[in-house]
Amino acid sequence: MSPVVEINGLTKRFGQFVALDQLSLSLNKGSILGFIGPNGAGKTTAIRVLVGLTRPTAGTARIAGADCVREARKVRQLVGYMPDKFGSYDNMRVREYLDFFGAAFGIGRRKRRARIAEVLEVTNSTWMQDRFVESLSHGMQQRIGIARTLLHNPEVLILDEPANGLDPQARIEMREILLRLADEGRTLIVTSHILPELARICDRVAILAGGQLKAFGTLQEVSRALSQRRTMEIELLDANRVVSVAAELRSSLETDCEVTPSEAESVVRFRTSADEEQLSVLLNKLVTSGERISQFREVAGDLEEVFISVTQQETHEQPQTKGESAPVTETAS
Amino acid sequence: MKGTIAIVERELPSLLRMKQTLWIFVAVALTFSATVLLKWPSTATADLSGIQARAVFRGLAYSMFVTVILVVPAFPATGLIREVRRRTMELLLNSPLRRSEIFLGKLIALAAFTALLLSVTLPAMACCYAMGAISPTHDLLGLYGLLGIICIELIVLGLLVGTIADTAESGLRWVYGATFALTVITVIPHMFLQGGDSSYATVANHMRTLSPIPALLQLVGDATPGATGAIEPMDLIQRYVVSAMVLSLVGCLICIQRLNYSLMDRSRAQGLITDERSASLRVARRVMYLVDPQKRKSGIAWFLNPIMVKEFRSRQFGRLHWLLRMVAGCAVLSLLLTLATTMGTLDWGVEKVGAIMIVAQVGLILVLTPGISGAMIAGELESGGWNMLRATPLSTRRVLTGKLMSVAITLALVLCASLPGYGIIMVIKPVLQTQVAQVVVSLALMATVAMLTSATVSSFFRSTAAATTVSYGLLIFLYAGSMLVWANQGSPFSHAVVERVLSVNAMAGALNAMEVEGFQIYEGLLRTTWLVSGGICGVLLLVLSARTWRIWQPD
Numbered sequence: 033m034s035p036v037v038e039i040n041g042l043t044k045r046f047g048q049f050v051a052l053d054q055l056s057l058s059l060n061k062g063s064i065l066g067f068i069g070p071n072g073a074g075k076t077t078a079i080r081v082l083v084g085l086t087r088p089t090a091g092t093a094r095i096a097g098a099d100c101v102r103e104a105r106k107v108r109q110l111v112g113y114m115p116d117k118f119g120s121y122d123n124m125r126v127r128e129y130l131d132f133f134g135a136a137f138g139i140g141r142r143k144r145r146a147r148i149a150e151v152l153e154v155t156n157s158t159w160m161q162d163r164f165v166e167s168l169s170h171g172m173q174q175r176i177g178i179a180r181t182l183l184h185n186p187e188v189l190i191l192d193e194p195a196n197g198l199d200p201q202a203r204i205e206m207r208e209i210l211l212r213l214a215d216e217g218r219t220l221i222v223t224s225h226i227l228p229e230l231a232r233i234c235d236r237v238a239i240l241a242g243g244q245l246k247a248f249g250t251l252q253e254v255s256r257a258l259s260q261r262r263t264m265e266i267e268l269l270d271a272n273r274v275v276s277v278a279a280e281l282r283s284s285l286e287t288d289c290e291v292t293p294s295e296a297e298s299v300v301r302f303r304t305s306a307d308e309e310q311l312s313v314l315l316n317k318l319v320t321s322g323e324r325i326s327q328f329r330e331v332a333g334d335l336e337e338v339f340i341s342v343t344q345q346e347t348h349e350q351p352q353t354k355g356e357s358a359p360v361t362e363t364a365s
Numbered sequence: 366m367k368g369t370i371a372i373v374e375r376e377l378p379s380l381l382r383m384k385q386t387l388w389i390f391v392a393v394a395l396t397f398s399a400t401v402l403l404k405w406p407s408t409a410t411a412d413l414s415g416i417q418a419r420a421v422f423r424g425l426a427y428s429m430f431v432t433v434i435l436v437v438p439a440f441p442a443t444g445l446i447r448e449v450r451r452r453t454m455e456l457l458l459n460s461p462l463r464r465s466e467i468f469l470g471k472l473i474a475l476a477a478f479t480a481l482l483l484s485v486t487l488p489a490m491a492c493c494y495a496m497g498a499i500s501p502t503h504d505l506l507g508l509y510g511l512l513g514i515i516c517i518e519l520i521v522l523g524l525l526v527g528t529i530a531d532t533a534e535s536g537l538r539w540v541y542g543a544t545f546a547l548t549v550i551t552v553i554p555h556m557f558l559q560g561g562d563s564s565y566a567t568v569a570n571h572m573r574t575l576s577p578i579p580a581l582l583q584l585v586g587d588a589t590p591g592a593t594g595a596i597e598p599m600d601l602i603q604r605y606v607v608s609a610m611v612l613s614l615v616g617c618l619i620c621i622q623r624l625n626y627s628l629m630d631r632s633r634a635q636g637l638i639t640d641e642r643s644a645s646l647r648v649a650r651r652v653m654y655l656v657d658p659q660k661r662k663s664g665i666a667w668f669l670n671p672i673m674v675k676e677f678r679s680r681q682f683g684r685l686h687w688l689l690r691m692v693a694g695c696a697v698l699s700l701l702l703t704l705a706t707t708m709g710t711l712d713w714g715v716e717k718v719g720a721i722m723i724v725a726q727v728g729l730i731l732v733l734t735p736g737i738s739g740a741m742i743a744g745e746l747e748s749g750g751w752n753m754l755r756a757t758p759l760s761t762r763r764v765l766t767g768k769l770m771s772v773a774i775t776l777a778l779v780l781c782a783s784l785p786g787y788g789i790i791m792v793i794k795p796v797l798q799t800q801v802a803q804v805v806v807s808l809a810l811m812a813t814v815a816m817l818t819s820a821t822v823s824s825f826f827r828s829t830a831a832a833t834t835v836s837y838g839l840l841i842f843l844y845a846g847s848m849l850v851w852a853n854q855g856s857p858f859s860h861a862v863v864e865r866v867l868s869v870n871a872m873a874g875a876l877n878a879m880e881v882e883g884f885q886i887y888e889g890l891l892r893t894t895w896l897v898s899g900g901i902c903g904v905l906l907l908v909l910s911a912r913t914w915r916i917w918q919p920d
Binding site for chain 1: 532636637638641661662663664665666667671672674675678679680681683684748749750751752753754755756757758759918919920
């Protein structure tokens with residue numbers, strides 16, 4: 033399957049400041065990519081290049097084979113872009129607002145009418161079609177923003193902070209909408225600061241810091257690659273054995289291994305750098321010593337943990353010579 | 366009182382720290398210095414009659430008045446709206462400060478700011494005093510006192526508008542519209558009805574005391590508007606001072622009453638739609654409304670520019686029902702002028718009435734155009750809509766055409782609605798047919814210059830309020846400034862200089878075509894103004910297109 037989004041060595045400089053440094057990644061159809069990074073990491077710059085609003089200093093970006101700079105007009109038909117700032121017009125009703133953007137994308141009147149009804153349906157917004165856009169709450173406006181991006185039936189949706197400022201209920205609704213869109217076969221690129229939210233919907237994560245891509249892959253891959261240790265969990269049938277198993281782990285594993293017993297859950301968690309072979313030996317030892325183990329598993333990394341790990345590395349690292357390629361954990365094929 | 370001082374301490378420095386303040390102060394200082402330099406006697410002959418000194422004093426007084434009218438209303442209106450939108454007003458209202466303290470603090474800070482602005486003119490006025498024939502008490506103190514009262518009245522008006530308007534640009538529109546109404550429109554009825562003994566004439570006579578213009582003219586010793594040679598029997602200064610103080614006091618009380626949490630609680634429209642209402646109500650609305658504002662709109666037709674339709678729909682008074690109301694209003698105004706034409710021909714002649722119509726139309730265009738056109742691109746940049754437009758396949762040409770068309774159609778409707786007045790003039794004096802046609806062309810050119818100036822300014826700003834203010838400033842500089850030069854013909858400006866300056870003013874061309882007194886002396890002015898205005902339009906269109914193309918391109 034050929035990738036829908038291909039970014040190669042994308043660099044953007046504003047004078048001396050390097051906003052984006054040799055960004056390279058690719059994305060297949062139907063994927064949801066979570067673009068995360070601290071403020072000023074270069075997420076919005078990357079997105080603006082993809083939608084043709086910013087010209088890159090070097091590198092290329094392609095969407096469905098179309099170059100984002102040279103074939104900007106074609107790319108606009110392929111991409112649905114929702115910026116972080118809604119950009120509403122006063123005195124316009126929702127239906128009129130969508131009608132205007134539909135006409136701007138050259139959709140005929142009859143088809144446009146049907147399409148507006150469809151996108152309102154997809155975003156559960158039909159009931160607000162006659163409301164004035166500026167009178168809607170932030171959450172409702174975000175839904176209308178998504179409806180607008182869907183009007184011309186784009187292959188790729190690029191959403192900058194869609195969950196920003198939403199209440200928990202609106203966030204759940206937004207999540208459902210995005211998952212539904214991915215199910216329809218659209219490719220989504222989503223930036224957000226609400227990491228648990230992203231972790232729930234994204235099948236790929238790209239972490240940017242200081243304009244460089246620090247990690248890219250599935251959450252588990254990124255998590256494992258970034259942290260030297262992984263979190264394991266042993267669930268016991270007998271809660272009274274938790275303390276003794278914890279003591280056994282401390283004596284068997286490396287000295288700085290973090291072991292956290294939880295009698296209430298009948299679980300012992302530990303963070304270790306041991307490889308598969310060492311873990312197998314450990315499990316065997318516990319079983320032969322008579323411990324009754326119901327589960328022995330790796331706990332998936334937490335996106336927030338990964339994010340903090342990357343950003344902490346970034347603050348501890350000396351500034352890199354700009355222009356050098358950053359080590360990327362993994363690139364999707 | 367402590368609260369008031371706290372507000373003043375916060376407001377005044379922030380007003381003085383603004384970039385615009387520096388530019389305004391520098392511009393005022395330079396203008397007044399230039400006026401003195403131009404008027405300063407160049408010969409060694411003493412002017413014992415004091416005519417020259419009085420002329421300088423008059424020039425300075427009018428310039429100060431124009432400065433006050435242009436600068437003062439904008440600050441209170443936009444400042445208060447900004448405070449409400451940034452929610453700092455909420456913090457103030459939530460503090461132990463009383464509403465009256467907040468209001469007084471703002472009023473005093475703005476009054477101090479305008480006092481500083483007026484103080485910039487003191488050196489020029491001192492030079493004028495040194496020329497002699499100027500009384501320090503009656504003329505100088507009187508002038509500064511009168512301007513002080515005008516400032517207070519305008520500040521209160523601005524603050525009042527600030528408590529009503531939702532956005533900075535609508536605040537600017539309303540405050541300049543109200544200032545125009547207060548200063549100019551209140552004088553017009555008296556010009557038509559003076560000398561009569563009807564109740565209308567009495568009302569018109571009282572109404573003009575609301576305007577500071579007659580008081581100022583009386584103070585500097587000029588004839589009041591519409592005076593026909595008779596000595597003005599009323600003390601207009603005293604009457605204006607009383608009316609301004611009463612209006613300011615009432616305005617203060619309303620402002621204090623309105624300074625509450627309701628400023629932040631703008632009710633949300635529920636989106637009522639006629640199509641969803643009962644059958645009887647739908648029928649009733651069909652009968653009652655020529656264009657039902659609550660009827661669901663059909664989609665944008667293929668032959669229409671979507672940007673143009675969007676501009677009309679999103680503009681506060683751009684919807685069809687509002688346009689119809691505006692055209693109807695203009696038509697009524699035009700009919701009133703027609704009435705005045707038929708009544709006024711006995712005393713004035715159609716040329717004079719034609720002149721009034723031209724000035725009134727130019728005033729209308731100057732008030733309307735920057736408000737509509739100034740937000741054209743700056744508004745999109747400010748709201749983030751520009752980036753969304755750039756993400757569509759629309760071309761720059763289509764965007765620009767749509768935006769310009771939306772303003773041009775509105776202005777054309779306004780101009781067309783006032784045509785019956787000219788029609789009557791042609792009926793009264795058929796030989797004026799060609800001249801009336803020339804006037805219409807001049808007004809259309811003037812409207813085009815106004816539209817393109819505001820649009821071009823708009824493309825250079827990211828804030829609608831700033832773009833609108835600069836557009837107003839530029840247009841008033843172009844049209845009122847050239848008329849000020851015309852008013853000073855002979856001293857210090859020669860006929861040739863005035864003719865050259867007037868060539869940028871299409872209104873002067875229209876007045877020349879109408880052979881209005883003072884304008885008929887310029888040979889071929891009409892043709893020159895057409896050429897210059899056409900040239901200005903061409904240059905502005907080029908700059909606007911280039912600038913729009915530039916900001917449309919990827920950053």
